[in-house]
Amino acid sequence: MTDQRGQSELRVAIAGLGSIGTKIATALDHGIEGLALSAVAVRDPAKHQAFLDGLNRPPQVLSLDQLGDAADIVVECAPSSQLRAIVEPAVKRGKAAVVVSVGGLLDNFDLVDLARANGGRILVPTGALIGLDAVNAAAVGTIHSVKMVTRKPIDGLKGAPFIVQNNIDIDNLREPLKLFEGTAREAAKGFPANLNVAVALSLAGVGPDRTMVQIWADPTVTRNVHRIEVEADSARFSMSIENIPSDNPKTGLITALSVIALLRKQRATLCVGT
Ligand SMILES: NC(=O)C1=CN([C@@H]2O[C@H](COP(=O)(O)OP(=O)(O)OC[C@H]3O[C@@H](n4cnc5c(N)ncnc54)[C@H](O)[C@@H]3O)[C@@H](O)[C@H]2O)C=CC1
Ligand SMILES: O=C([O-])CC(=O)C(=O)O
Structure with missing residues (x-):
């Protein structure tokens, strides 16, 4: 046709x-x-x-x-x-x-x-992220830093290799627990089904070794929450998105x-x- x-x-x-x-x-x-x-x-x-x-x-x-x-x-x-x-x-x-x-x-x-x-x-x-248009645009100039903080409900993180390998019990959490802090490359290895967004952000911006990520298991949230902060020579911006999980709790709708x-x-x- x-x-x-x-x-x-x-x-x-x-x-x-x-x-x-x-x-x-x-x-x-x-x-x-x-x-x-x-x-x-x-x-x-x-x-x-x-x-x-x-x-x-x-x-x-x-x-x-x-x-x-x-x-x-x-x-x-x-x-x-x-x-x-x-x-x-x-x-x-x-x-x-x-x-x-x-x-x-x-x-x-x-x-x-x-x-x-x-x-x-x-x-x-x-x-599942937000604002990669702005990150792409800023990357045409110079980006000084990109930071991302992810908070997910327990079901959105269960079974991640980082949690299993480090024997972390997230099932009985009552307060938010910082599980990980490091680069997007390391985050992708430890949380392959949970942190695709960090890698997409890194490829849009300063790459997987300079994009810094924190991951929290948070029993107080019901959504997958991602907050990004970018400091560039053209602009400074912060963005956040609260994703409603789909029938797969790791994946935002x-x-x-x-x-x-x-x-x-x-x-x-x-x-x-x-
Ligand atoms: N880029 C992003 O922002 C996001 C990426 N993702 C990623 O997207 C991918 C898909 O996510 P969902 O749809 O939620 O997962 P899902 O688990 O609901 O669906 C995956 C499907 O692939 C099928 N499958 C497995 N092996 C297959 C094979 N050899 N041939 C054909 N089909 C096969 C499974 O049977 C299943 O139906 C995952 O890798 C997930 O981590 C998820 C959320 C956000
Ligand atoms: O990046 C992922 O794999 C999934 C995610 O965080 C979301 O759906 O909010």
């Missing part, structure tokens, strides 16, 4: 139909200007059959490595352990990969070179919406924000 500008519809594939992936699939099925859902990859097809049958235009169900053939944009919404298996075949074929498990990108950064060599692209949405907003921009006539 072509639009009024003679452009053909962009085909989108989704890898992983969990809390984020199903919302993006539904939005595409309901209609995003110039885009169509062409394929999905799931771990257990039987589990998702009823959902897929309920879509107006059910996509093909393919393996992870086939998505780059069936789509122009492959959206990664799976655990970070699958990042390479999803992104590599797509960018090798010169396609775009939208990455939500952005923490996993740090250990697979050669994928950026691979994309560059093959005309592919890697797009990181703002996700706004994350899927951020990806949908990014997808809308791919073919929108009016684009607002960088």
